[in-house]
Amino acid sequence: MSANTFLTIERASVKRMRCILWNPWGSAARAEYINMEKKEIQQAAEAEKTTEKIWKRKHWHPVISGFLILAMAISFFFLLFRFEDLCAKISALISILIPFIYGGVMAYMLRMPCNFFEKYLEKWLPKKLKKRAGGFAILLSLFCAGLVLYLLISMVVPQMAASISSIVTELPGTAERASEWIQELLADNPVMENYLQTAMEAVNTKIEAWARKDLLPMLMSMVDGFAGTVSTVVTFLFNIFIGMVVCIYVLGSRKLFARQAKAVVYSIFRPRWAEAILNEVNYADKMFVGFFSGKILDSAIIGLICYIFSLILGFPNAMLVSVIVGVTNIIPYFGPYIGAVPSALLILIVDPIKCIWFLVFIIVLQQFDGNILGPRLLANSTGLSGFWVLFSVTVFSGVFGFVGILIGVPVFAVIYDLIRKLVVMGLRRNHKLELLGTDHGGNERQDRRQAEKTGMDTET
Numbered sequence: 001m002s003a004n005t006f007l008t009i010e011r012a013s014v015k016r017m018r019c020i021l022w023n024p025w026g027s028a029a030r031a032e033y034i035n036m037e038k039k040e041i042q043q044a045a046e047a048e049k050t051t052e053k054i055w056k057r058k059h060w061h062p063v064i065s066g067f068l069i070l071a072m073a074i075s076f077f078f079l080l081f082r083f084e085d086l087c088a089k090i091s092a093l094i095s096i097l098i099p100f101i102y103g104g105v106m107a108y109m110l111r112m113p114c115n116f117f118e119k120y121l122e123k124w125l126p127k128k129l130k131k132r133a134g135g136f137a138i139l140l141s142l143f144c145a146g147l148v149l150y151l152l153i154s155m156v157v158p159q160m161a162a163s164i165s166s167i168v169t170e171l172p173g174t175a176e177r178a179s180e181w182i183q184e185l186l187a188d189n190p191v192m193e194n195y196l197q198t199a200m201e202a203v204n205t206k207i208e209a210w211a212r213k214d215l216l217p218m219l220m221s222m223v224d225g226f227a228g229t230v231s232t233v234v235t236f237l238f239n240i241f242i243g244m245v246v247c248i249y250v251l252g253s254r255k256l257f258a259r260q261a262k263a264v265v266y267s268i269f270r271p272r273w274a275e276a277i278l279n280e281v282n283y284a285d286k287m288f289v290g291f292f293s294g295k296i297l298d299s300a301i302i303g304l305i306c307y308i309f310s311l312i313l314g315f316p317n318a319m320l321v322s323v324i325v326g327v328t329n330i331i332p333y334f335g336p337y338i339g340a341v342p343s344a345l346l347i348l349i350v351d352p353i354k355c356i357w358f359l360v361f362i363i364v365l366q367q368f369d370g371n372i373l374g375p376r377l378l379a380n381s382t383g384l385s386g387f388w389v390l391f392s393v394t395v396f397s398g399v400f401g402f403v404g405i406l407i408g409v410p411v412f413a414v415i416y417d418l419i420r421k422l423v424v425m426g427l428r429r430n431h432k433l434e435l436l437g438t439d440h441g442g443n444e445r446q447d448r449r450q451a452e453k454t455g456m457d458t459e460t
Helices: 003-021 026-081 083-124 127-187 190-252 254-268 271-313 318-328 335-350 352-377 386-400 402-429 444-459
Strands: none
Touching (some): 127 318, 127 335, 190 254, 271 352, 318 335, 318 352, 335 352
16 A cells, blocks of 8 residues: 555544544444545555556556557568468368368268267167267267268269269271361361371371370379379378378267357357357358258259259260269359360260250259259258359459369358448448348348347347
């Protein structure tokens, strides 16, 4: 306690002692004096603590702010001038975390069947085994996933191998027919024949020079590349194995991880912001699950329809073409066009006339998918217009490559939802709710409910 505080208390005590000496009720006055003395000491101590807090806040707040600004400036400097090194470090970190990323993705995909099995096992298992319901659910989920993968491979791979072997068998005949057609064409055009012979001689000369100079180094690099490919395959299989182990651990502790994440969020943020963050995480989860489950089901149906009609119309390599069409259909917007080109080339090698009919069939099939099947399976899954779907696929594919093509639409849908909610909050704050509508891609009723809820939260 400071000297000024003691001096104030001492002066007050002297005044009270003078009053007590002239008071006939000495004992009562003495007790009152002691109580007042204690209260003054307590008040003085509290005032001193408050002064110390104010002093610390006044003097330390600029120091902390300056330190944070300096740290942000240094980080921004290194981000600009050491960007390549930063990207290299991030890539190295991602390569280390690849098994955990694989495991997390597999656990996320198996979470819903695992919850389904656990829910029903808890009802039907005896009391002694109910505690083991989670473990049994994980085993059943892994077994079902492995069974589906095995069935797909057993059905698709033999048909694909047969299609590839038929292509290899038909290729010499196709080349011979093409050569005969070219010869017949050149027989009626001697000028074109001379020009083609000159071009072929030039091509042969360039091929001989290329074989002498570049073929041997290319073969050596191919040998080195084969060794690197074997190493890459072994590393990939090892990462998949570790990822499966991580997947089992994550599935077994998924409820614990969820509670821990929720506790961390509530420990850092205020309750209102914590609830908003958790609600947005739930929205992102529903967005990803709804989009990918609907898209996979849609692509499977499109692949099955393509296979059935390919058999009916007599298209060659029906299984291989249907697999290509179904798999590429998962890619939003560009998928149908990406799958149609190699499929048409595979049919063109065998039968050019049927290739034309296949292109017509693909156009009709994609119209059916885009206007009838897709909207029914993916209704309200993202809430994005066609422009924003094209924008998200283009931007994310340019930044993240093939992974960006797959996750671009749901990720952008979450970002779009965040921006929409911020717009609603701003309109509610500025008393401009009449500007709400469907022009910005949202649902008017949903936006108004969000605005009213935001206003109630703000008032409370």
